[in-house]
Amino acid sequence: MVADSEQIEIPGSTGAAVPVAAGQALRLVNTHGSQVVDTWALSRSDRNEYLSVEHTRRLNETLCPVAGDRLWSNRRQPMLRLEEDSFGGPHDTLVAACDRWTYASLGCPPDHASCQGNFARALAGLGIEFGRAPNPVNLWMNVPVQGDRVTLGSPLSRPGDHVLLRALTDVVMVFSACPMDLLPVNGPDMRPKSVHYSILDAGAP
C-alpha cells in the first residue's frame, strides 16, 4: 500500500515550501487548469546545492524535461525524477521567474506578489534563507521556441493535469502558483488559481 497524504492547497498567487525525503514523491495537480507553477528544489544536506535548469538542459540534452527524465543539481547530481506528466509538456526552463521588477514595469504597486517573492517567503516559513532564487522549472508555462524565437504562448494545461516528482535525495521543493494577473500567462481570464499537492511515501505511485 502506498500512503497518499491529503491534498494540500496552494492558493493562486502564493507559494509553498515542502520537505520531501529521498524516495518520497510529490503529486502536483493543476486543479483548474492553465495555472503556471514555478518550481524549485533545494538540497537538505548542502545549502549550496539546488536544482539547476542550466545543468539539466546540458545533462539531459533537452530544453524541457519529459516524463522519465531526471532533474539535476548544480553539483551534477540527480535531485528529482519527473515520473509522471499527464500534460506531456512542454514546460519551460528558459525564462526568469516573475519578480518585483516585472510588476514595477507593468505599473503595479511594490507589494504585488511575485514568484521570486513567493520563493523567499515560503522558504522563510521553514527558517531557510537561500538568497537569490535559481531559475525555476516553470511547470505548465507555454514558452514556444521556434528557431531562435522565444515567445509567451497561451497556457495549454487542462483541469486536473498533474505531475509526479520523485525525490532522489532529501530536498525541499518550492512552488509558486504564479501571481501574474496582467498578462495571459495563467489563462485569458488573467486570474491566478489554486493548485494542490500531496505527498506519496516511497514506492510506486
Place this chain on the structure above:
Amino acid sequence: MVADSEQIEIPGSTGAAVPVAAGQALRLVNTHGSQVVDTWALSRSDRNEYLSVEHTRRLNETLCPVAGDRLWSNRRQPMLRLEEDSFGGPHDTLVAACDRWTYASLGCPPDHASCQGNFARALAGLGIEFGRAPNPVNLWMNVPVQGDRVTLGSPLSRPGDHVLLRALTDVVMVFSACPMDLLPVNGPDMRPKSVHYSILDAGAP
C-alpha cells in the same frame, strides 16, 4: 579620436575581471579562433544585480543575442549592448559554465581549472566576493537547438572573430577562456587558447 587601450591577453584556461564604465566598450577578440569565452557582467552600484540570461531571453524574446541587442540584468535593466559581432553567432545562453563537478565526472584532479572557478578567482583579484556564478553568456560556444534537442557542436568561430560589448551602466565584466580540454568544445585539438581584449573609451568604436 577614440582611444583603444592596449590588447590584454587572457591566457587559455584562465579568467579576467575588468571594470568598464558606462559608455565605454570592451572589444574581445577570439585570437586563435574556436575558443569559448564564458562571459558575465555585474553591476558596480548594486552587488545583487548581474547580467541574467534568463531575463535576457525573456526581454529580447530570443535564445541568443545578436548584434544590436541589449543584455539585461536580473532587475530588468539594460547592462550591455552587443554592438558588434563579426561571428554572427549563435553564442550560447543555455548550458551551465563548467565547474569542478564537470571535471570530477571526467576523472580530473580537483585542481583542474573551470569557468566557475575562474569567475570566482578573477573577481577575488578585485576584492569582490559574489557567491555562486550566474549562468553566463557562453560566447562562441556552439550549442545547436533543434526542436527540443540541445547538443554540443564543434566550434565555428574563426581566428580574429570579435565582439564589441558596450557598457550601459558601470559594470565589471568577467571572462573565462574555457579550460575544457577533454571534450572538443574549444576545438578538435582540445587545447584552450588565449583571447585578447581592449577597452574603448566612450563613443563610436
